[in-house]
Amino acid sequence: MSAYIGRRLLQMIPLMLGISLVLFAIIQAAPGGPEGALLQTGRMVDARMVEAYRHRLGVDKPVPVQYVRWLGAALSGHLGVSFSSSRPVSRMILERLPATLELMGVSFLLAALVAVALGIFSAVKQYSAFDFFGTGFSFLGIAMPVFWFALILQMVFGVWLKWLPISGTHTPGVTSVMDHLEHLILPAAVLSLRYIAGWSRYLRSSLLGVLRADYVRTARAKGLPERTVVGVHAVRNALIPVVSVMALNLADLFSGAVITETVFSWPGIGRMFVNAMYARDYPLLMGILLLGSVMVLVFNLVADLVYAALDPRIRYD
Amino acid sequence: MAHVRRTLPLLAALALLVAMAACEGGRRDTASRSTGGRRILRIAYPREIDVLNPFTSQNLVDIEFSMMEGLVTTDDHNSYVPVLAKEIPTEANGLVVRRDDGAVAVTWPLHAGVRWHDGVPFTSADVCFTWRFVSSPGSQTYNRDQYLGIKSCDTPNDTTVVFTWDGLYGYYDGLFEAVLPEHVFRGMSADQIVNDAAFNRGRTTIGTGPFKFAEWKSGEYIRVVRNGDYWRGPAYPRIDEIVWSFIPDDNTRLNALKSGDYHWSQIQAVQVKDVVHLPGYQVHLISSNSVMHLDLNVKTARGRLLFGDPDVRRAIFHAVDRRAIADQLMEGTVTLADTPINPTSPYHDGSVQGYVFDPDLARRMLDAAGWRTGPDGVRAKNGQRFSFTLLNRAGSADRTAIGQVIQAQLRDVGIEVKFETLESAAWTQRWRTSTWEAVVSAWFLSADPSLTSLYQCDGPNNMTGMCDPVLDSVMEASDRHLDFAGRKPLLDEVQERLHDDAFTLPIYYNVVPEVVSDAVGDYRGSGTNFGSFWNLWEWTLR
Numbered sequence: 110m111s112a113y114i115g116r117r118l119l120q121m122i123p124l125m126l127g128i129s130l131v132l133f134a135i136i137q138a139a140p141g142g143p144e145g146a147l148l149q150t151g152r153m154v155d156a157r158m159v160e161a162y163r164h165r166l167g168v169d170k171p172v173p174v175q176y177v178r179w180l181g182a183a184l185s186g187h188l189g190v191s192f193s194s195s196r197p198v199s200r201m202i203l204e205r206l207p208a209t210l211e212l213m214g215v216s217f218l219l220a221a222l223v224a225v226a227l228g229i230f231s232a233v234k235q236y237s238a239f240d241f242f243g244t245g246f247s248f249l250g251i252a253m254p255v256f257w258f259a260l261i262l263q264m265v266f267g268v269w270l271k272w273l274p275i276s277g278t279h280t281p282g283v284t285s286v287m288d289h290l291e292h293l294i295l296p297a298a299v300l301s302l303r304y305i306a307g308w309s310r311y312l313r314s315s316l317l318g319v320l321r322a323d324y325v326r327t328a329r330a331k332g333l334p335e336r337t338v339v340g341v342h343a344v345r346n347a348l349i350p351v352v353s354v355m356a357l358n359l360a361d362l363f364s365g366a367v368i369t370e371t372v373f374s375w376p377g378i379g380r381m382f383v384n385a386m387y388a389r390d391y392p393l394l395m396g397i398l399l400l401g402s403v404m405v406l407v408f409n410l411v412a413d414l415v416y417a418a419l420d421p422r423i424r425y426d
Numbered sequence: 427m428a429h430v431r432r433t434l435p436l437l438a439a440l441a442l443l444v445a446m447a448a449c450e451g452g453r454r455d456t457a458s459r460s461t462g463g464r465r466i467l468r469i470a471y472p473r474e475i476d477v478l479n480p481f482t483s484q485n486l487v488d489i490e491f492s493m494m495e496g497l498v499t500t501d502d503h504n505s506y507v508p509v510l511a512k513e514i515p516t517e518a519n520g521l522v523v524r525r526d527d528g529a530v531a532v533t534w535p536l537h538a539g540v541r542w543h544d545g546v547p548f549t550s551a552d553v554c555f556t557w558r559f560v561s562s563p564g565s566q567t568y569n570r571d572q573y574l575g576i577k578s579c580d581t582p583n584d585t586t587v588v589f590t591w592d593g594l595y596g597y598y599d600g601l602f603e604a605v606l607p608e609h610v611f612r613g614m615s616a617d618q619i620v621n622d623a624a625f626n627r628g629r630t631t632i633g634t635g636p637f638k639f640a641e642w643k644s645g646e647y648i649r650v651v652r653n654g655d656y657w658r659g660p661a662y663p664r665i666d667e668i669v670w671s672f673i674p675d676d677n678t679r680l681n682a683l684k685s686g687d688y689h690w691s692q693i694q695a696v697q698v699k700d701v702v703h704l705p706g707y708q709v710h711l712i713s714s715n716s717v718m719h720l721d722l723n724v725k726t727a728r729g730r731l732l733f734g735d736p737d738v739r740r741a742i743f744h745a746v747d748r749r750a751i752a753d754q755l756m757e758g759t760v761t762l763a764d765t766p767i768n769p770t771s772p773y774h775d776g777s778v779q780g781y782v783f784d785p786d787l788a789r790r791m792l793d794a795a796g797w798r799t800g801p802d803g804v805r806a807k808n809g810q811r812f813s814f815t816l817l818n819r820a821g822s823a824d825r826t827a828i829g830q831v832i833q834a835q836l837r838d839v840g841i842e843v844k845f846e847t848l849e850s851a852a853w854t855q856r857w858r859t860s861t862w863e864a865v866v867s868a869w870f871l872s873a874d875p876s877l878t879s880l881y882q883c884d885g886p887n888n889m890t891g892m893c894d895p896v897l898d899s900v901m902e903a904s905d906r907h908l909d910f911a912g913r914k915p916l917l918d919e920v921q922e923r924l925h926d927d928a929f930t931l932p933i934y935y936n937v938v939p940e941v942v943s944d945a946v947g948d949y950r951g952s953g954t955n956f957g958s959f960w961n962l963w964e965w966t967l968r
Contacts, residue, residue: 141851146476147484147568148854151716151870152955153879155571156886159858162566165617193476193484195621204644263681275681281647281669282466374673376645384474389851 113425114410121406128402129183129395133176136394142168143192143389166192168391179395188399189392191385198396202378208278209365209377215297217362220304221355227305228312228351233339235317243309250306259299259372266295276374296373300366304358311354316347349419356412357405364401464666465967467946470679470691474645474672477626479619480604481560481567486870488957489670490604492650493543494633497534497553497602500873500954501961504715504771506600510536510548510634514599522598522908529577530591530908532598538585540657542607543632543639550587554579555608557589564616569872571886572597594906596913600874603956607632636663636963647671656963664966683707689943689967695759695824698939706944711759714953716870716936717766718825720746720832722929725860725891732814732863739928741791743781745839746832750783752934755827759939763932765921766869766877770953773875773914775921781931788839797840805840813842817862819853825866828933832866860889868936873954875917876905881924892929944968 143166144159163169167178182189188198231243267275274280279289319325320343328338365379374380378397385393417423473485480487480494491499497511508514512535515521521533540548559565561573575595580588591598610630611619624630628648631639634657637650648670656662673679676694683691684704693701702709722739723729733739752762764780767773797805797812805812816829826847833843843864848856856862869880869887878901879885883893897920904916924930940958942949947966951958 139852140848141853141855145851145854148858149850150484150486150955151868152568153869153871153887154568158566158568158570161563165564165566165620190621195477195626196623201644208645260677260681263678267685268681271685274687275685276673276678277646277671281468281641281643281649281671282667372675372678374646374671374675374678376643380645380674387850 110425114414117410117413121403124406125399125403129180129399130176132395132398132402133179133391134172136391136398137172137175139389141389143391144168146193146388175391179392183395183399188396191393192390193385193388193393198392201381201393202396202400205365205376205378205381206363208375209370209379210362212293212296212300212370212375212377213362213366215293216300216304217355217359219297220301220308223301224305224308225312227309228316229339229344231309231313232316232320232347240313243313247306247310250302251310253302255299255303255366255368256372258302259295259369262295262299263372278376296369296375299373300369308351308355311351312347315350316343319343319347322346345419349416352415352419353412356408356415359411360401360404360408363404364397465664466667466669467665467690467965467967468688469668469670470673470682470688471670472672472676472679472692473674475648478628478631478639478642479606479622479626481556481565481606482620482626484568486955486957487604488959489648490633491635491956491959492637492668492962493631493635493639494604494606495635496604497536498600499603499960500600500952500956502770502950502952504768504873504952504954506873510540510605512537516599517908524594528593530594530598532589532591534587534589536585536587537657540634541655542609542634543653543655545655546607546609547584548605548607548634549584550581551584552605552608553587553602554581555611556602556604556606559606559611559616559619562616564620566620569601572601594908596905596907597872597874597876598908600872605634637668640667645672658963663963665962668962683941689946690949691941693939693941695756695937695939698759699757701941704941707941708944710940710942710949710951712938712940712951712953712958713761713768713770713935714870714938715768715771715872715955716868716953717763717768718760718828718866718868718933718936719763719766720828720931720933721865721867721890723860723863723865723890724929725889726863728814729863729891731810732812733929735795736926736928737791738795738797740781741788741795741839742836742841743928743931744784744791745788745835745841746781746931746933747783747835748780748931748933751828751831755831756824756934756937760934760937763935765924766871766880766930766932767875767917767921768871768935768953771873771875772910773917775918777918778921778925780925781928785835785839792839792841799840803837803840804842811842812840813844814863815844815846817853817856817865818845818847819867820847820849825868828866857889860891865889866933870955873956875913877901877917877920877924878905881920881930890929892927894923894927897923897927 144162147159147162148154167175179189190196191198191201227243231240234240263275266273273294274292275295278292325338325343328342365377367379367383370377370380371383382397417425475483475485475489477483478490480490495509497509498506498514499509501507506514513519515532515534523531525531536550542548557573557576557579560567560570575591575593576589577592578590582588610625610632614622628639628642636653636656638653640651641649650668652663652666673682679691680693680697680700682688683701698709701707722733724733748762752760765775765778792805797807800806818826818829829845836843857865879887881888881892882898882901900916900919904913904920907913907916938953940951945968948964950961952960
């Protein structure tokens with residue numbers, strides 16, 4: 110097993126090089142450059158300043174030269190300096206990462222709990238009122254635009270009821286945990302809805318298949334109580350595909366939720382990514398995208414390992 | 427299983443009740459009340475800024491001005507007022523002296539007893555240091571070129587600074603909107619200052635202003651606290667703390683405001699109707715120096731073919747109903763613009779009357795110019811259809827809507843307008859390289875009324891390729907006058923010629939709707955690029 114993991118990790122190195130090349134090319138292919146940020150305020154600008162700015166950032170050089178420069182620095186552990194803030198990219202990412210991890214982590218946990226319960230009940234009580242409700246809820250969750258749902262929650266809980274704050278991670282000057290949790294509720298609710306909707310559908314259909322399998326019928330024939338049949342024999346097997354989907358989704362933990370973070374002014378990676386994109390902040394974009402790519406690779410490996418742990422038929426040698 | 431069916435709804439109802447009770451008990455205090463006796467001003471700000479150095483930031487720098495002060499600022503009448511300077515030098519008060527060699531000595535008397543936030547005295551040497559930094563090639567200051575006319579900076583004493591200009595520059599009194607502390611940057615090159623993370627992020631950020639830097643939480647807010655050593659005396663400032671929360675989403679900002687969490691916010695013009703009756707708040711429609719306009723480009727061959735004839739350009743402008751755009755599209759929140767200079771400025775020429783909406787006149791003018799309506803309803807001349815592309819910027823809903831109105835109205839007079847929409851940075855690149863036929867865009871002008879850079883034949887910000895040598899000479903002459911009386915008639919002529927030349931159609935002055943809590947006193951909103959926080963030192967908070 111450890112040889113397998115080592116091999117997979119080694120394979121990631123050329124893969125990451127390829128990914129970085131493609132990302133760099135795509136980012137640079139977008140029309141416009143970082144100097145756009147200078148000109149968007151509509152102020153009259155000294156034209157020589159624009160050229161000096163491009164020169165200082167090095168974007169006046171040919172793209173291959175820029176890539177080689179970037180790669181050289183990246184290989185020595187330096188992800189570069191953000192164009193817009195002149196700060197190290199790695200530091201900016203580390204600064205925003207906790208907020209994203211927290212929001213995504215809480216949403217994942219919440220979603221996992223609800224989705225598993227919802228999926229199991231829907232499958233066991235197929236075509237019951239609860240199943241129809243769960244199905245309706247799931248389709249609503251998948252279909253509803255995130256920003257719209259977020260704004261509605263803000264209206265109801267922030268503006269009308271005044272129960273919950275609607276932006277930021279805490280009230281400036283207030284350090285209590287309660288205050289922070291209050292700020293977390295709405296964005297976590299919005300984010301988890303989508304995962305609940307998707308995962309519960311997966312689990313429902315997977316469990317429905319398993320419940321009709323021979324070994325489940327055998328378990329029932331042995332006279333085992335329904336709770337044991339479902340809980341021990343069916344759910345564990347039904348979880349195999351669901352857990353792989355969840356593990357793949359785990360990569361999102363590090364790339365953030367662009368819309369939710371923007372609407373709730375949550376200071377995470379997703380929001381920073383959007384700003385970096387508008388500003389053509391190439392080093393920051395590369396940093397964030399690379400982090401996301403590494404995480405996709407890592408969690409692909411995790412998904413494979415979890416798969417093997419859950420399913421005794423799968424062995425990696 | 428039957429008992430599960432009965433207990434499940436019961437449990438759910440119980441959970442809901444508990445949640446409601448818990449929340450009811452904990453109904454949030456709105457943050458707009460002061461906390462622990464401290465008067466904390468809470469501002470819902472539309473963006474996160476990049477750096478705290480006002481000369482290198484690429485954003486509008488109103489947050490910085492709470493901490494850093496300059497020789498001057500602009501007030502709510504679009505005029506420069508002294509801050510660290512005791513008075514603004516003019517020839518009348520004897521502080522501007524023309525020398526025989528053509529040079530001009532401008533003497534700025536400074537307030538005595540001013541200290542930086544770290545206690546070090548502020549002196550004339552700081553002003554000269556700021557000039558050396560800004561005018562150096564690597565300073566990245568957007569209007570660096572304006573500082574290049576200064577040839578030397580002298581400090582006869584700590585409270586006097588003398589600039590020697592190499593000639594007459596009308597904008598001499600509007601520079602130095604901030605002064606940098608020399609002792610913080612001593613020994614650094616311009617590049618090092620631009621990249622100095624300590625100053626850019628707050629660790630060493632000091633100024634002479636009413637508030638001191640306290641905290642910058644990345645992605646969330648900037649907090650400043652009262653400067654107890656402020657030079658205007660112990661009575662100022664009258665607020666203990668200010669928090670600028672970054673809330674980029676327009677709808678979230680509106681919701682945040684409605685929830686009562688903030689004292690001040692900027693909203694969009696089309697959101698005004700949502701807050702106009704919000705209890706405890708007033709909406710101020712600040713007419714800004716940003717003028718929304720339609721530009722016709724003659725730098726491209728296609729542009730010259732279509733827009734080369736001034737009568738054709740005038741016909742197009744007569745076909746656009748600016749009043750409808752202002753009153754219906756912008757819901758009456760904006761002021762119609764007839765010239766680029768806002769009526770709040772003393773340099774505005776009220777005698778210029780914008781193009782009246784008259785489609786019949788437009789049709790006659792186009793006929794006379796040889797553009798005849800073809801079988802498809804679109805005019806043509808020498809086998810060329812009168813069809814052009816309007817370059818739109820994605821995400822600018824107001825500009826796109828204006829473009830749609832223009833499209834419909836020009837179709838009425840036989841002109842076809844097509845759309846090309848680009849994302850912001852891509853749009854900017856196309857616009858700067860003048861590879862477009864028409865755009866709706868906005869300039870944000872400073873309080874100084876010079877328009878030379880925008881409309882001079884080879885002006886660095888002339889994107890339309892317009893060229894009127896007579897206009898050039900009048901604009902250049904207006905830049906060489908140092909007094910209002912000499913400058914005003916020339917700028918009047920500039921505004922009249924701009925109207926006649928008809929390369930650019932001013933549509934309206936952008937409005938900045940600012941929603942301010944009734945608890946705030948002495949707020950005096952300003953539409954210049956210095957923003958409404960220019961007099962924070964005297965704001966009060968109940």
